Amino acid sequence: MFNELKLTADRPVYVQVKDYIKGLIAKGALQPDQRLPSTRELAGLLAVSRNSVISAYEALEEEGYIYAVSGQGSFVAPDAAALASAADTVPPWKVDWLERLNGGARLAVELDHMKRRKRGIRAEKGTISFTSIAPDEKLFDLDHVKRAFLDRMAIEGNVLLNYGYAKGYKPLIDVLLQYMERKGVGLAGKDMLITSGFTEGLDIVLSSIGGKPGGAVICENPTHHTAIKNLRMHGFEITGIPMEQDGMDLKGLEKALAQRPYDCAYLVPSYHNPTGIVTSAEKRLAMLEMFARYRVPVIEDGFNEELRYSGSHVAPLIAMAGQGNSVVYLGSFSKVLFPGMRVGWVLADRELVDVLESVKRARSIHTSTLDQSVLYQYLQNGHLDKYLKKARAEYKRKYEWTKACCERFIPYSRLSGSGGLHLFVEFAEGFDVWELLEACSRQGVIFTPGDMFYADGGGRNTMRIGFSRVSDEDIGKGIRIIGETAAGMM
Amino acid sequence: MFNELKLTADRPVYVQVKDYIKGLIAKGALQPDQRLPSTRELAGLLAVSRNSVISAYEALEEEGYIYAVSGQGSFVAPDAAALASAADTVPPWKVDWLERLNGGARLAVELDHMKRRKRGIRAEKGTISFTSIAPDEKLFDLDHVKRAFLDRMAIEGNVLLNYGYAKGYKPLIDVLLQYMERKGVGLAGKDMLITSGFTEGLDIVLSSIGGKPGGAVICENPTHHTAIKNLRMHGFEITGIPMEQDGMDLKGLEKALAQRPYDCAYLVPSYHNPTGIVTSAEKRLAMLEMFARYRVPVIEDGFNEELRYSGSHVAPLIAMAGQGNSVVYLGSFSKVLFPGMRVGWVLADRELVDVLESVKRARSIHTSTLDQSVLYQYLQNGHLDKYLKKARAEYKRKYEWTKACCERFIPYSRLSGSGGLHLFVEFAEGFDVWELLEACSRQGVIFTPGDMFYADGGGRNTMRIGFSRVSDEDIGKGIRIIGETAAGMM
Numbered sequence: 014m015f016n017e018l019k020l021t022a023d024r025p026v027y028v029q030v031k032d033y034i035k036g037l038i039a040k041g042a043l044q045p046d047q048r049l050p051s052t053r054e055l056a057g058l059l060a061v062s063r064n065s066v067i068s069a070y071e072a073l074e075e076e077g078y079i080y081a082v083s084g085q086g087s088f089v090a091p092d093a094a095a096l097a098s099a100a101d102t103v104p105p106w107k108v109d110w111l112e113r114l115n116g117g118a119r120l121a122v123e124l125d126h127m128k129r130r131k132r133g134i135r136a137e138k139g140t141i142s143f144t145s146i147a148p149d150e151k152l153f154d155l156d157h158v159k160r161a162f163l164d165r166m167a168i169e170g171n172v173l174l175n176y177g178y179a180k181g182y183k184p185l186i187d188v189l190l191q192y193m194e195r196k197g198v199g200l201a202g203k204d205m206l207i208t209s210g211f212t213e214g215l216d217i218v219l220s221s222i223g224g225k226p227g228g229a230v231i232c233e234n235p236t237h238h239t240a241i242k243n244l245r246m247h248g249f250e251i252t253g254i255p256m257e258q259d260g261m262d263l264k265g266l267e268k269a270l271a272q273r274p275y276d277c278a279y280l281v282p283s284y285h286n287p288t289g290i291v292t293s294a295e296k297r298l299a300m301l302e303m304f305a306r307y308r309v310p311v312i313e314d315g316f317n318e319e320l321r322y323s324g325s326h327v328a329p330l331i332a333m334a335g336q337g338n339s340v341v342y343l344g345s346f347s348k349v350l351f352p353g354m355r356v357g358w359v360l361a362d363r364e365l366v367d368v369l370e371s372v373k374r375a376r377s378i379h380t381s382t383l384d385q386s387v388l389y390q391y392l393q394n395g396h397l398d399k400y401l402k403k404a405r406a407e408y409k410r411k412y413e414w415t416k417a418c419c420e421r422f423i424p425y426s427r428l429s430g431s432g433g434l435h436l437f438v439e440f441a442e443g444f445d446v447w448e449l450l451e452a453c454s455r456q457g458v459i460f461t462p463g464d465m466f467y468a469d470g471g472g473r474n475t476m477r478i479g480f481s482r483v484s485d486e487d488i489g490k491g492i493r494i495i496g497e498t499a500a501g502m503m
Numbered sequence: 504m505f506n507e508l509k510l511t512a513d514r515p516v517y518v519q520v521k522d523y524i525k526g527l528i529a530k531g532a533l534q535p536d537q538r539l540p541s542t543r544e545l546a547g548l549l550a551v552s553r554n555s556v557i558s559a560y561e562a563l564e565e566e567g568y569i570y571a572v573s574g575q576g577s578f579v580a581p582d583a584a585a586l587a588s589a590a591d592t593v594p595p596w597k598v599d600w601l602e603r604l605n606g607g608a609r610l611a612v613e614l615d616h617m618k619r620r621k622r623g624i625r626a627e628k629g630t631i632s633f634t635s636i637a638p639d640e641k642l643f644d645l646d647h648v649k650r651a652f653l654d655r656m657a658i659e660g661n662v663l664l665n666y667g668y669a670k671g672y673k674p675l676i677d678v679l680l681q682y683m684e685r686k687g688v689g690l691a692g693k694d695m696l697i698t699s700g701f702t703e704g705l706d707i708v709l710s711s712i713g714g715k716p717g718g719a720v721i722c723e724n725p726t727h728h729t730a731i732k733n734l735r736m737h738g739f740e741i742t743g744i745p746m747e748q749d750g751m752d753l754k755g756l757e758k759a760l761a762q763r764p765y766d767c768a769y770l771v772p773s774y775h776n777p778t779g780i781v782t783s784a785e786k787r788l789a790m791l792e793m794f795a796r797y798r799v800p801v802i803e804d805g806f807n808e809e810l811r812y813s814g815s816h817v818a819p820l821i822a823m824a825g826q827g828n829s830v831v832y833l834g835s836f837s838k839v840l841f842p843g844m845r846v847g848w849v850l851a852d853r854e855l856v857d858v859l860e861s862v863k864r865a866r867s868i869h870t871s872t873l874d875q876s877v878l879y880q881y882l883q884n885g886h887l888d889k890y891l892k893k894a895r896a897e898y899k900r901k902y903e904w905t906k907a908c909c910e911r912f913i914p915y916s917r918l919s920g921s922g923g924l925h926l927f928v929e930f931a932e933g934f935d936v937w938e939l940l941e942a943c944s945r946q947g948v949i950f951t952p953g954d955m956f957y958a959d960g961g962g963r964n965t966m967r968i969g970f971s972r973v974s975d976e977d978i979g980k981g982i983r984i985i986g987e988t989a990a991g992m993m
Contacts, residue, residue, distance in 0.1 A: 076687035077784065077816040092784035096818060103791040105827035108800045110855035113766070118711035118858055125861040127669070150661040158664065159656055166649055171640040174648065174841035179617070197566035209699060209845075213867040221608035224714070242865055276603070294567065294582035301593040310598045326567040328586060337595035351664035353872035355699075365600035368608055371615040375732055377703040381871040382843035 014042060015050065015058040026061050027068035033059075034073060038089060039097035049079060049087045117246045124242040126465050141491035143460040146286070146434045146479040147352060152404050154396060158351070161390035162383075173382045179374035180366075181207025181358070182385035188392055189358050193342070196318075197332035204366035206373060209355040209380045211314065211345035215279075216243050217372050218312060218341055218359065222276060223247030231269055232279040233261055235466030235475070237286040237314065240279055249276065251468040256285070258429060260292030263299055270307040277310045277341075282330055284317040287466045287477040288437040289430025294327050301333055315344040317433040319401060322409040331360065338362035346388070348434060349404065350397070354384040408434060408481060415480040415488050422496025424503060434481040437463065440499065444474040452498045458491045504532060505540065505548040516551050517558035523549075524563060528579060529587035539569060539577045607736045614732040616955050631981035633950040636776070636924045636969040637842060642894050644886060648841070651880035652873075663872045669864035670856075671697025671848070672875035678882050679848050683832070686808075687822035694856035696863060699845040699870045701804070701835035705769075706733050707862050708802060708831055708849065712766060713737030721759055722769040723751055725956030725965070727776040727804065730769055739766065741958040746775070748919060750782030753789055760797040767800045767831075772820055774807040777956045777967040778927040779920025784817050791823055805834040807923040809891060812899040821850060828852035836878070838924060839894065840887070844874040898924060898971060905970040905978050912986025914993060924971035927953065930989065934964040942988045948981045 018033045020026060037043045049055070052070060056063040070087055073079045078093045090096075122128070165173065180186070186205050194200055208214035223244075230244050234253025244251055252269050254261045260282070280300075282292040292300075304311055313330045331340040338361070345357035359369060373379070391397065415436055419428055423438055430436035440446065446462045453459065463475025478495075480488055508523045510516060527533045539545070542560060546553040560577050563569045568583045580586075612618070655663065670676070676695050684690055698704035713734075720734050724743020734741055742759050744751045750772070770790075772782040782790075794801055803820045821830040828851070835847035849859060863869070881887065905926055909918055913928055920926035930936065936952045943949065953965025968985075970978055 072685050072687070075685050075816060076818045076822060092817065095784050095788055096823070099788055099791075099818075099823045099825065102788045103824060103827070104795045105825045106795045106798065106829055107827065108798075108829045108852065110800075110828070110852050111858070113712050113800075114858060115710075115712060115714050117714070118862055121711075121861040121865045122858055125864060127864060128861065147666045150665040153661050153664050155656065155660040155664070158660070159653065162652055163649065166645065170645045170648070171643050174643050174645070174843040175640040176637045176842045195562050195565050197562070209867045209871070212865075216866050220605075221611075222603050222605060224605050224607070239865070246865060294585045298585055298589055298592045301589075305594045305596045308596065308598075310600075310603075326565060327582065328566045328589075332566060333586070333589045334593060335589065335595045337593070337597065338600070339596055339598045352666045352868075353664040355867065355869070355871045362598065362600050368601070368604060368612055371611040371618065372608055374615060374617060375611045375702075375729070375736060376706050377699045377845060377867075378842075379845070381699070381845045381874045383873055383877070384871045387873070 015055060018059050018061075020061070026065040027072065030055075030059065030061060030065055030069035031072050034069065035078060035097045038078060038093045041094065043089050043093075045089055045091045045093065047089045048085075049089065051086060120242070120246045124238075124245065126238055137457070139457060140454070141458045141483060141487045143458075143478045143480065143483060143491060145482050146348065146477075147482065148348060148350075148404070148434070149407070149482050152407060153351065154400050157391060157394065157396040157400070158387065161394055161396070162387050164394065165386045165390040173386050177379045177382040177385070179379045180370045181205070181380060182382055182389060185356075185385045185389040186358075188389060189344070190360075193344070193360050197328045198342070198360065199332075199336060201336065202338060202363055203360060204363040206359045206366050206369050207380050207385060208357045208359060208373065209377065210347055210352075211316070211343050211357040212239055212243075213355075213377075214343045214345075214357045214359045215240060215312070215314070217369050217376065218343070219243055219247040219249070221368060221372050223249060225276075229273060229275050230277055230279055231266070231275045231309065232468070233281065233285060234468055235287055235463060235472055236279070236468065237281060237316070238465045240314070241466070241468050244279065253468045256288055256290055258290060260290060260296035261300060263296065263303070266300065267303060270303060270309065275307070275309045277312055278304060279312045279314065280330065281314040281316050283315070283327065284320060284431065284433035286316055287435065287461070287463060289433050289435055291327060291431045297327065297330055297333055301330060305337070305339065310339040310341065313340050313342045315342055317348050319346070319349045320405065320408060320433045322405065322412060322432050338365075341365070349401065350388070354381075354388055356380060356384050356388050411480050411485070411488065412436075414485055415478065415492065418489055418492035419478070419496075422493045424496065424500050435477050435479040438476050438478060439463075440474045441503075442474060444499075444503070446473055446476045449476070449495070449499055449502060452502070453495055456494050456498065458494045460495065505545060508549045508551075510551070516555040517562065520545075520549060520551060520555055520559035521562050524559065525568060525587045528568060528583045531584065533579050533583075535579055535581045535583065537579045538575075539579065541576055610732070610736045614728075614735065616728055627947070629947060630944070631948045631973060631977045633948075633968045633970065633973060633981060635972050636838065636967075637972065638838060638840075638894070638924070639897070639972050642897060643841060644890050647881060647884065647886040647890070648877065651884055651886070652877050654884065655876045655880040663876050667869045667872040667875070669869045670860045671695070671870060672872055672879060675846075675875045675879040676848075678879060679834070680850075683834070683850055687818045688832070688850065689822075689826060691826065692828060692853055693850060694853040696849045696856050696859050697870050697875060698847045698849060698863065699867065700837055700842075701806070701833050701847040702729055702733075703845075703867075704833045704835075704847045704849045705730060705802070705804070707859050707866065708833075709733055709737040709739070711858060711862050713739060715766075719763065719765045720767055720769055721756070721765045721799065722958070723771060723775060724958060725777055725953060725962055726769070726958065727771060727806070728955045730804070731956070731958050734769065743958045746778055746780055748780060750780065750786035751790065753786065753793070756790065757793060760793060760799065765797070765799045767802055768794060769802045769804065770820065771804040771806050773805070773817065774810060774921065774923035776806055777925065777951070777953060779923050779925055781817060781921045787817065787820060787823055791820060795827070795829065800829040800831065803830050803832045805832055807838050809836070809839045810895065810898060810923045812895065812902060812922050828855075831855070839891065840878070844871075844878060846870060846874050846878050901970050901975070901978070902926075904975055905968065905982065908979055908982035909968070909986075912983045914986065914990050925967050925969040928966045928968060929953075930964045931993075932964060934989075934993070936963055936966050939966075939985070939989055939992060942992070943985055946984050946988065948984045950985065
């Protein structure tokens with residue numbers, strides 16, 4: 014025994030030693046409770062390094078084949094033979110997992126634009142990419158984040174590392190409630206749930222009211238592609254209302270509302286994704302009045318509200334709705350602060366939040382307490398305002414530069430975007446942006462085709478230009494290439 | 504103007520000043536683009552502090568009623584009148600949110616044991632509580648966590664704070680794949696998704712294959728109550744197979760499998776929650792053979808696998824299944840390391856993981872990169888083994904002490920639990936544990952009644968005793984009270 018091991022080059026030596034011992038156990042050459050050679054001894058017998066044998070014994074113990082007795086060595090476990098013959102006992106059958114998926118999972122794959130993008134046109138090294146609307150990490154004030162972490166850990170580190178509450182980290186909730194109150198929201202009858210970012214908030218709300226036959230939602234067209242995906246995954250039919258420069262086409266909205274009942278509306282009133290449009294105060298009021306008349310509650314996406322660059326701010330819908338409980342507000346700092354920290358919030362009717370809390374608990378127990386408490390301490394240390402000032406100044410500069418470049422070079426029929434981290438370009442009807450993308454990508458420039466933001470298959474003549482992570486020089490160069498290529502195609 | 508403000512004591516002064524200005528705007532007493540008095544001036548006119556006026560102006564600007572021009576003061580915004588009259592324009596209608604919920608959300612509330620517990624018997628200060636199976640935070644090695652955070656931040660802090668990948672943080676995935684390989688899992692054809700803890704992993708899998716008419720799952724009875732909740736939320740009918748001291752009753756399993764098809768099995772083979780039973784190697788193999796024969800894939804909950812206190816380890820089912828792809832393994836360090844950091848993993852068939860990745864992206868984009876990268880660095884710094892050694896020694900001591908107390912004082916008909924952080928007690932048929940709980944809670948001792956772990960309404964004669972966060976002295980005192988009270992009830 015212990016001399017017929019033939020090593021091959023394709024796997025680590027310790028794995029081969031491990032499998033060799035397993036084979037001896039399966040054949041009965043090693044019996045239950047029999048002592049194995051010492052690691053030094055076996056290394057000599059098999060002509061392998063002692064470290065390989067040590068690793069093999071460790072792995073065998075982990076897997077339950079052998080056990081160690083302190084000072085006496087390693088022994089074959091009583092169950093080892095049964096284990097070693099598992100391969101014979103358990104037929105290695107193959108499940109066709111794809112066959113077993115439900116419609117929601119299939120839609121998640123079909124509408125997964127990250128994958129579609131990967132499979133399609135790719136950002137090679139050196140490509141000028143306008144596809145991202147994530148913040149520019151060079152702006153992050155890392156030292157303040159570290160400070161916040163250490164401060165909070167010093168106060169209650171052990172508690173933070175243990176289980177928290179589904180509703181969220183109480184000190185953070187209190188700070189965010191004040192933050193929303195300063196935006197003019199009346200908090201009476203309302204409550205807040207912390208979620209793992211905006212997306213989880215939206216998905217929790219939809220998974221609580223969705224999945225019913227005939228479910229229908231009304232929203233802006235185009236709109237946030239993640240929302241389209243999640244609405245469809247929860248079985249909602251989507252009616253999109255065209256966007257004018259100051260928000261939805263109100264006549265279209267009224268017509269749609271009169272035609273059929275809707276479960277809710279999903280709206281991005283500020284720095285709308287993808288168009289960047291800010292819905293005017295008048296339109297906000299008119300919309301709210303209509304939704305009240307037709308009894309359609311509203312899910313408000315507070316996206317990018319912090320990135321206003323000029324002009325007076327417009328109050329969120331949930332503030333305008335006053336004492337009513339019909340608006341569910343979804344907030345997040347992801348586009349402003351640190352998206353890697355997954356923290357968002359749902360501000361809504363107290364009874365509804367109580368239900369969402371139970372759904373959140375069922376889905377993921379609670380959001381990372383580390384993320385929540387670091388964000389809390391960061392806000393508490395007074396860093397948000399300073400950071401926002403810096404970030405806003407930088408993004409505003411880039412926004413104006415990108416806008417100027419678009420105006421100069423791109424033969425658009427409409428350009429929109431009053432803030433945030435992107436602009437939206439519409440070409441004349443019939444223009445094919447996918448063709449433009451292909452031509453541009455050959456010249457090292459890519460962007461996001463707008464059709465993925467349309468619920469109705471439209472928008473092939475539109476594109477989104479995210480500028481937050483592109484240098485000034487590349488913005489100038491890239492927009493010029495897009496513009497000249499587009500002009501050449503016309 | 505600016506003199507008829509009557510202050511009341513019920514709200515902050517600045518809010519009253521703010522509402523007063525809004526009133527003037529609504530009445531038309533203040534016109535668009537009209538300049539407001541300086542903060543100093545208005546403070547004098549209204550006889551309030553200047554700080555209150557400053558806060559009021561800040562809030563009004565936030566809400567879009569006024570705008571500031573640097574060096575010139577504050578002005579009424581063009582939209583302000585429309586905004587101020589919002590209360591008249593938008594009727595504050597009330598949505599009956601509870602009426603609009605779907606069945607899943609209703610079940611989430613109904614099966615939310617945290618809330619039921621809160622509404623029922625509560626832990627007063629000084630109560631000896633055996634309800635928790637969370638780790639003891641006094642054991643946490645906080646300094647190593649801080650070290651890991653600072654180490655990782657120094658290497659790539661800015662990148663970590665920006666968006667990550669839905670699949671997870673690559674370095675962590677690589678480490679966890681190795682970790683699973685050491686447990687004997689063949690990785691060919693498999694892949695891993697990082698989730699926000701075990702619960703999200705389970706929920707993502709169930710939400711991908713659930714919700715179909717006639718959905719059915721087979722599992723141990725009793726079993727993890729979160730799993731029961733989530734299985735039911737995803738529309739599965741649950742068949743529970745009674746537990747013997749070494750795992751499921753195999754005859755019962757075969758009978759159930761022969762009766763109807765199942766979408767999958769959900770199993771907790773090691774330190775089963777709530778019974779603490781470790782399924783023997785023979786039973787694992789026999790079960791796998793049966794599941795293969797009936798073509799039922801398995802969701803394996805790797806719960807507490809790290810907390811073995813003695814004897815040889817038994818390989819997880821996914822290792823025994825060899826080259827097959829029928830086992831989906833859900834892992835987490837939450838009961839061992841830091842549950843506040845929400846990190847778990849799904850190890851499964853590569854094609855399935857590719858789908859789960861899309862579902863994860865739709866639900867929450869990705870798991871906190873902070874949590875993932877700190878955990879990675881903590882493992883990389885070699886702290887897991889040292890910590891596990893310390894934690895295991897401490898929990899083992901407590902486990903043995905709790906077991907000895909149960910054996911001495913509790914008139915049970917069966918006591919189980921071979922590791923982990925809890926024991927499970929069964930009394931004679933007909934004994935009412937809820938009655939016992941009420942009597943004990945009057946004496947300052949509480950525990951978890953076992954019926955919540957039964958999918959079939961049984962288990963009123965059972966209880967779970969979690970000892971991880973109870974002091975030795977309180978364990979002795981509490982178990983004695985439980986035992987003597989139970990004896991008195993018999």
